Amino acid sequence: MDDGVPDIMDMGAAPKTEPRRGAQAIRRALAVLRILAAGRETGLPLAEVVQATGLTRPTVHRIVHVLIEEGIVERHEKTGRYAIGSQVPELALARPSRSPLLAAADEILKRTSREVGDTLFLTVRTGNDTLCVDRRIGSFPIQVLSIEIGARRPLGVSSAGVAILAAMPAQEARKIVAANEARFVSYRTNAATVLAQIAAARRRGYNLREVGLVPGTKSISTWIKTPDSRPAAAITVSAVRMRLGPRREPELAEILLDAARSIEQKIRSP
Amino acid sequence: MDDGVPDIMDMGAAPKTEPRRGAQAIRRALAVLRILAAGRETGLPLAEVVQATGLTRPTVHRIVHVLIEEGIVERHEKTGRYAIGSQVPELALARPSRSPLLAAADEILKRTSREVGDTLFLTVRTGNDTLCVDRRIGSFPIQVLSIEIGARRPLGVSSAGVAILAAMPAQEARKIVAANEARFVSYRTNAATVLAQIAAARRRGYNLREVGLVPGTKSISTWIKTPDSRPAAAITVSAVRMRLGPRREPELAEILLDAARSIEQKIRSP
DNA sequence: CCGTTTCTGTCCACAATATGGACGATGGGG
DNA sequence: CCCCATCGTCCATATTGTGGACAGAAACGG
Incomplete structure (x- = not known):
């Protein structure tokens, strides 16, 4: 059913079986996260996330703020920029250290x-x-x-x-x-x-x-x-x-x- | 507007301002992720995620499989268990190494x-x-x-x-x-x-x-x-x-x- | 000082999207 | 072979997410 790639090494989403649809909201949230990841510690302003994802501003705004409440995203006090939050490395600890x-x-x-x-x-x-x-x-x-x-x-x-x-x-x-x-x-x-x-x-x-x-x-x-x-x-x-x-x-x-x-x-x- | 916690150290979702609602799908996906994180490398069977989150099986199933497509969750070939995927540590690299x-x-x-x-x-x-x-x-x-x-x-x-x-x-x-x-x-x-x-x-x-x-x-x-x-x-x-x-x-x-x-x-x- | 621009945040009517009860498939054990 | 446990899928329903339009806030500059 699933693709049967050996997958010794890990990589991004396997571009073989894409057809499953739905779950738009979750996908969008992840797209936002990945863009934010490119912003490193300093983060990105909302407008840049909007531009990079192609989503509308209200949508990005909503997503980003839900993620903040959940601790997945942080907002820098001074700059107002959005960045990956502390909970992401915590989730990452669930995996063995070195690929x-x-x-x-x-x-x-x-x-x-x-x-x-x-x-x-x-x-x-x-x-x-x-x-x-x-x-x-x-x-x-x-x-x-x-x-x-x-x-x-x-x-x-x-x-x-x-x-x-x-x-x-x-x-x-x-x-x-x-x-x-x-x-x-x-x-x-x-x-x-x-x-x-x-x-x-x-x-x-x-x-x-x-x-x-x-x-x-x-x-x-x-x-x-x-x-x-x-x-x-x-x-x-x-x-x-x-x-x-x-x-x-x-x-x-x-x-x-x-x-x-x-x-x-x-x-x-x- | 936001809560003004000094926040020198990081912690989970700040339990001060919770009232914002909506974005149910994203929140549920994160709940699933957190449960999966407790499963470490070996992961968890679907039923256990259902039990721990309190969501229905179709819902968890859908969420988990979207996350698989997105590379956030992996499924172990043999056991069929679900676990945190390789993309999570990759996102975590966006943050400074030590808290x-x-x-x-x-x-x-x-x-x-x-x-x-x-x-x-x-x-x-x-x-x-x-x-x-x-x-x-x-x-x-x-x-x-x-x-x-x-x-x-x-x-x-x-x-x-x-x-x-x-x-x-x-x-x-x-x-x-x-x-x-x-x-x-x-x-x-x-x-x-x-x-x-x-x-x-x-x-x-x-x-x-x-x-x-x-x-x-x-x-x-x-x-x-x-x-x-x-x-x-x-x-x-x-x-x-x-x-x-x-x-x-x-x-x-x-x-x-x-x-x-x-x-x-x-x-x-x- | 007060327009002007450029950000961010909020509202709400609409419909696309997620939901979950019910059914089907699969597979391991006795 | 049948039973039980687990996983996967369908589809009618209404709940949820959506984005155009509007509003506030902060930076700019003349």
Whole structure:
């Protein structure tokens, strides 16, 4: 009845069986929560949630305030911004601490980090978002620390997001990009640009971003697939431009591709 | 407009302003989630969720399956039990890692643990539940490890839960006990018993449990209050019966009371 | 100081949505 | 094979959520 995905690694809502309908209110509440999660500790103003979810303001308002009463969302006294509440980590305690992916990646990331000397990021897909779940700082004295663990952005915005999209069937990727279109505006990009980047990454075998969030930086991302060959994560290296010249770029890409393959391996045989 | 609680420490839904109504579906979904959280990794069968929430089976079924589609709940392939899904910890990453309470308690727990030699638990209140958030193993060779971090039970069931209830206004405690009544049956207790224990703890100044979850063990719990003097947590020591004889019991209680006071202090002045 | 803009919060008539009683399916045990 | 326990589904009903329109509050700026 249900889909029978092996599901060794976890990922967002399985996009296989979607047809069940109803429960609109609950779905909307979750959509709001996921948007709020992108706001981290500082949170987001109501209007931004409205814009990102595409819901009407009264609806978002009602949802957010119910969630506050339930302790799932908090409102910052001063700023009036809404953010994920303290009860969410409490619910999360019900699960074992480290996911299989994180466990598998730990050793390999450490090794790779020593090898490259620049900052590495491990980013997973969760629903239509990317989520940074691990970061390793390298030995080179200039490090790009733009992203923190927990950072959450729409798939397609970050280098890792493009890589993950490039690794999935074109049609599925297009669907996700379309779904995220409303949220792209806050990140000063749009669907067409993202689709072009995806195509380029697919051709190249990895994603190369010439201009990172911080000007003067570049990054490379490779994707990691689950045993059923669905992309679930990406490894990214970020460095100042001078560290990613035409000679070093393909070298680094090769190292990241190796690391990705090793992690894929390790997930198959625990 | 909103309640103006200082809220240095976090706790469950603030029981001050409850009147807002509506959003039944969302509230019910959250109730289901909280029950599922008590099931930890192994999860719970549907029937148990029905029993604990007091909702009808079709309703719980629908809610649970929507949450599965959304990745918030998982269903274990073999057992068919429902459990908190992988997306919950992902949402939790949006928050800073350690709560003020945990930070304040860390040092003091370490010291106290060395002093007593038996297992210590730090348990918070979250809504109508208790949640074990820290555990320190002592040096004595026999340790009671009945409870793990993340364990979640209705307020009133555990020693810590009784302590927390004893520290709040009698009327509020009664209300919570009543709300949890349906869930007590699974833990082989009932409202009358719990209320008696609360009264005894209130008289004594701390809670003493003669028979713990594991036969042959005893435990003592003291409560921790927030600056606005609402109970938010409890410290518990659990030990085999011989370690908690009539001489040592009051000594230990005094040590725990000290520790609780120290933590309260530290929260006030960070 | 007082328009003006941009937020957030509230109301309420309407209908889409969630609800739960009843029935059906599944599967393990005796 | 039948029984009992558990899970899943249907569908008529009215309860619940919805969003357009309005109102208040705070930031802006001339």
